[in-house]
Amino acid sequence: MGETRLWYSFFMGIAGLLTYIRWKYRWILSFSTLLSTVFVIINLLKPEIHDQSLMPALQSIWFIPHVTVYMFSYSVLGCAFIIALCGLVHHKEEYLVTADNLVYSGVAFLSIGMLLGSLWAKEAWGNYWSWDPKETWAVVTWMGYLLYIHLRLRRKFRKKMLYVILIFSFLALQMCWYGVNYLPSAQQSVHLYNRNN
Template sequence: MNISMENILAHISFFFLFMATAFYWGNLVSKTRKLNDFGKQSIKIAFIFITGFLITRWVQANHLPLSNLYESFMFLSWSLSLLHINLELKSRKNYWLGAITAPSAMLTHSFATLGLPKEMQQSTMLVPALQSHWLMMHVSMMILSYATLLCGSLLAITLLIITHDNTNKYIFSTNTKFSLLLLFLRKKNSYLYTQIESDSKNTFYLLSRNFRKCQLIQQLDQWSYRTISLGFPFLTIGILSGAVWANEAWGSYWSWDPKETWALITWFIYAIYLHIRMTKSWQGKQSAIVASSGFFIVWICYLGVNLSGIGLHSYGWLIR
């Protein structure tokens, strides 16, 4: 009964994540408030069902459901959904945000439910080293950090994609004040704007389009920075708690295990990003390049090391 209930909860949550993604992407095209609202409600419902899945799994296994790759991906999807809901509350006007975060939760969920074989989806007993109260602290903090950092890096990647198109860049950079003036006059519906518009309709269109594009780039940059700033402390806590746990289990705080090494590399990448943002005042494309590189480093640390089947952290994740 528990297994069937888990399957029901997993598939229902995937359905609503898929619908949320469809609504948010549809909203990018039509910019309809209803689609955006449907997306918000869908991902909230999905979050509730994923929570129910994790609780059911927890009760059945009598431990935090993070004993294998399937459970960790479901927890990652739950973390991405939670992050999405929080970001939505803080950025109600950013209609584009859901189009980035919702697909992330859906894809991780689909990989867990559709990409992994049934054998890997079964709940397993914890090996002795994992039977510790540090399991909840270390693993949950690491997964939460992965979700937050991946989201921040995806925002940075989106920024790079948008800035890759340099069309009319010169016009915008040399006439920013003029474009702002035109936009101000347009809102006021003044006679002066009518006269200017009649003489330079094409110019105003280019300037206003680039102005909106610049606004979007600034928003992506700010939210990427805020999200990574939130995830970095989670990563730090996860690494420190893991070191304490390692000392209890193996008698050493640090053993240069592949997972530990890549976690340290991940920490340094995002530390460099935050450093250049705070001290060098690098914003936009320059800092986004550093943040986007962290996206691939996180996946190597989280998934690549486990799939390789090497190191002390490979047990319990893959059936070998």
């Protein structure tokens, strides 16, 4: 879990910088830097042993691309979340257009991450998909963002509701990333690698 937090911290800074370069929202730099810093601090307060040997399932060629692509998508969707919060407060149309572009790229990377994960699962456990709790929450998250995309394309849907869908989709993403580890059903999960986290 510690490595994913470091990747997220790194990619959140990049996503915030790219969002600033493209749309000139100076405030996104502050929020993305704050989020990056929070995740670095969490890693400092809760250090994990990063040099331990990996279990066989994690030694797959698909593992690192799967996790890295997911963390990049999470950071891009994190910027969309920040934009959605600001959009609710400021009621600006341009924020929704920015969120659209972030969600399109974030969902593309999320989809690639799911594909890489299914290839990894086939190699590691013999099945492409097992409806494991983390996989189930990944689908819930993916469907939440797809719902946003489809409703956004209708153009007649209320903007406030679209921002709310983005916020709830991001909360589902957080549940998928680390919240699911605290569910009783996760104890039998193939995605729970370190029982101490």
